[in-house]
Amino acid sequence: MAKIFEGESKGKEPLSPEKGVEKALFRDRALFFNRELSWLAFNSRVLDEALREETPLLERVKFLSIFFANLDEFFMIRVSGLHRQVEMGALVLPPDGMTPVRQLALLRQRLVPLLDRAYGCWREVLLPGLAGRKVRLLEYADVDEGARRLLEGYFRREIFPILTPQAVDPGRPFPLISNLSVNLLVVLDDSAVGKRYVRLKIPRVISRLLPIPFGRGEASPALAERGRARGDFVWLEDIVAANLQSLFPGHRIEGAYPFRVTRNADMELQEDEGSDLLTAVQVGLEQRRFGPSVRLEVTPAMPEAELQFLLSRLELTPFQIYRAPDHLDLASLSRLARLERPDLKDEPFLPLPARSLCGDDPFGAVAEGDILLYHPYDSFVPVVDLIRRAAKDPDVLAIKMTLYRVGPGSPLVEALMEARTMGKQVTALVELKARFDEEHNISWARALEQAGVHVVYGLVGLKTHAKMCLIIRREEEGLRSYVHLGTGNYNHVTTTLYSDFALLSVREELAADVADLFNALTGYSRKKEYRRLLVAPGNMREALVSRIAREAEQHRLQGGGRIVMKMNQLVDRACIEALYEASRAGVPIDLQVRGICCLRPGLAGVSETIRVTSLVGRFLEHARLYYFRNGGDEELFMGSADLMPRNLDRRVEILFPVESPSVRKAIMETVMAAHLDDTKGLSRLLPDGSYERILPSPGEAPFDSQSWMIAHRGAWRQNEGGER
Template identity: 50%
Template structure:
């Protein structure tokens, strides 16, 4: 790989030395290694470990589709702006391949040598063709002929047949055939995704188990590609099938829209989503026994370099392991729990009355998502409600939130919704919801040109005896009932008049023409968030200098922004203690003498995905806490519409500190500690902050 030409800007600031920063991409790989650590951790129930391994592989697919593809694009275009660590795209790609290869080796050993034997001991078995009786072979042959054969399309590759298009993330077989007269032939067969990847082996499955020395009452599966391989002869009559080799490709899936040139943004996004299947190839995964000549045929026709080829032991594409988690074995899964519902927020209560009496702070998933759904349902049915305005980023395929908005429109209320069409990998869901909302008469807008709207806010305008009252919900997570059960997020419902006024003006900014860049209580990006965060950090430094005490706790998904990192370095250098809870990417190096000795960084990877963003400042003894949707990344601060909102009620501030921030700082069961050299020390203690929260859920209300 050649070094790209381009701009290499001079760096300024207290941490101009590139060694003071961790590379963003390598930091992400370290995060995914922490996910893999959970799959290796025997303290988790078995099927939860399988789930973590599935997440590891799914994360890796997305990383190649978006981040690795971006580095390769920089190489092709020959123009880059170097990151603070100064690694070129070539250097990053080399380092990534080496690091990812090691992770994949660990992941494959975890699956083959650890999880598979454990599953087998529990009666959950992945059978192979060699282990089956003739009776089962006959059954599967009939199933193949009736259900599978009709949808398979073998494609020849020779002088008269061009190399076929290979779709993104599809599983394929490269098949070698022999003809007595014409010699060797090459064909490609796509493994269709119309069936589960793991096919249940039905009748008399216990006989298979007994043959393998496993007790009955289990579940048997076989890989779908093995079923196809068992029957390849029926697809090529007159030819002898010499062998077949699995392969899989990953394509560039990053959507780029020139909004100023798009006459119809919805149509343009749909076109780009469809075009994902034709993005340039980023990675080729091949079965490790694939001959070099077959690898070369594939690489040459896919137009990729040798460093983009990954030889792996089968099976490939193990994100499909999530299918095993559907097995009804509650003894092999996390113990279920019932989310807490405060009595004054339960179904049938007057939620508007509750919010008039107090601000409501919900800790998901420990608190149920249902009060928020009930809030919108009541708003949709309440004759006193005049209008509802809401942003939607990731709502999922089945959304009670959207259903409530549609019902509100049926009740002749004014409903305005900003649907962010550029929510990565949720574009198609959001397009469908946008169309459905528009057809129902909802005012649908697609955001501010050139910016992605990531803010989570809902405004309900209600006529009451004293006049108009505005009820506002703001959150750190999406309006998605499914993810609310597995993501750790915070949401606030308030009727504070100033926040209500801010919310109205914020929606005017989104739906109309407005250059407003400041609000009474809300802090919005890209106009003011970066500046306000810098000011709050600087205030802690000044308070510390004056002897008033200075400290901060920041909880985010990612810390990448160089200006923010330098501000935190400067605070630490002045003696201000800084506690960072960063789940994913962290480009800051803690505990460096003279630079970050007063900074501690932890990453929690547990049962729930830590997703909330919290900014807590000591503020001279009067703690100031903001919640929001933004991470400390350039894209959030400069290229997205985001909001941070204050917690002003003393009890709510105490609840966030007592039940969220302090327990996570003390966590030594699921919390990894970031070291000065960029490595993470795995947990070795016994206090799991998430499990503790489950045991005390509802205590903060």
């Protein structure tokens, strides 16, 4: 068990300039890692999971697809932002002092070998491994003649009708290439005028991976969509390329070369008092498809002349070309990862419902004391059932909820609409600007409005990222408010894939804070100070920095200081400098940061007591947790906020206190201790910015904290986990 409650040594006096680093030197650029390079290191750790030999094959395919999907979003948002800074002239540099041009150069320098490693993982490791387990992705030339005839028939019936060749000539200019679409640049030899170019988009309405039929009765590639794990597959674009002649009768086809364009997808909404936010988001969604190009992906087969043709039309430079060995968009391998092959996947498990919420009176159970849930080990179903019960309960008067990424088919949204039909007062804050979920959220917002729900789209200039639900119920003693507060979204799918905490409580001050915050979101309240919640934008950064400083001061005076934090990203400069000060005072600090970390640990006189780890495993570590020993009067906050300027300044976020001593003890002494003790998926950040795997001691088996949580789900809540 990790000794997370160590730190009983006496504190240190502040370092003098002669002995260490002055506070002014915290502005030294060398004390901060670059955000973008740190993200790239995180995605490299995702790729590491695809290379783990002990992980089941289709799980490794899943991690590889996540690596490429992450990279797509990184180019659409972060890399495009750097290009925009270059064009406009960046006036403010990040804490590391790196210019946008320098960042772009270093990103490419580190990304090219990382991509080589990823493509090598697919071609040299996973592809042969899958073939050995009777799952093959074949080149079209390797498909036997009988199966090829069936695929050609399918092409004529199902693919040919929806293809649209787009010629490029003086009367038909080069078309707009939609973001992330896979295309073929077809080169024709026209005897009358010579070389002609045609763009052919590979349709997205058909699976990229089509099953090769086994007989005349099995020619439909719909088999893949039904998830059958049968035999061999072929890429859709290979089938199209092999049947191009039917699209261009009378022409000789010189070649067909795949390419893919990534565009700036960071929407710039015009949010002012005269505009409608829903309309603005809809317009932004359309603009996203055709934003400025930032990356061109091709294969080595593309000749130089055709490459230059694309660069000129897309207004790109050779610096922005990335080459794949053969097939583009390996994020599409996520479809392969969904095959029904249990022998090639992690052993499934069933989340357990919290016993206290399974009775006839879940409201009574919450009223008896705070209930903490830890998804996916604890089932999300009781939360859905609680909202459904509230919708039908005649004593429930009102329900208020924030919705950030609810996803399609949400049972919670359906419960809110049912509550409205039952006469409840229902308010839903639907954050339309949740990136890449805008279309789903627009759809839900309209459906909720049609059901009579009071829908709020959010605040101008801010995203509402807080996860909270408030249920007001009439009881014998009067009105009582029930709150559900979480670190993750109200999404019934991601609660099975992400690890997140949630708290159910009837504490009066906590409920009053949630009610006040909802009033601020739906009305014109300017409330900034809350009783129990830490709220951003507002007092969150100040409250956290002051608690870090308090821990440092107490440790200097009497020792025993301790700070433990778990988050997705650590970027905010003020928080990092406060942590440096606490480390200089000798406070033992554990930071578990899954993704970006701009703090440099292990520097003598600055951060030598800070340990930074990152946990990547079967489930996405998504929880945020902030613990301060506070001289024995412990404080623990959880919530939606990472320590980033965007979260603290440009989002509505909450951190809520865990006030039950038994719940707090279970989290820190069991859950966090297990995650800090991991020797399977845990990596440690070194002072030079690299990460090293934390391995078990010689002769010991690796300890997988997520697997341990599965085996002990439910037991940790009573701190009954026992020895591991």
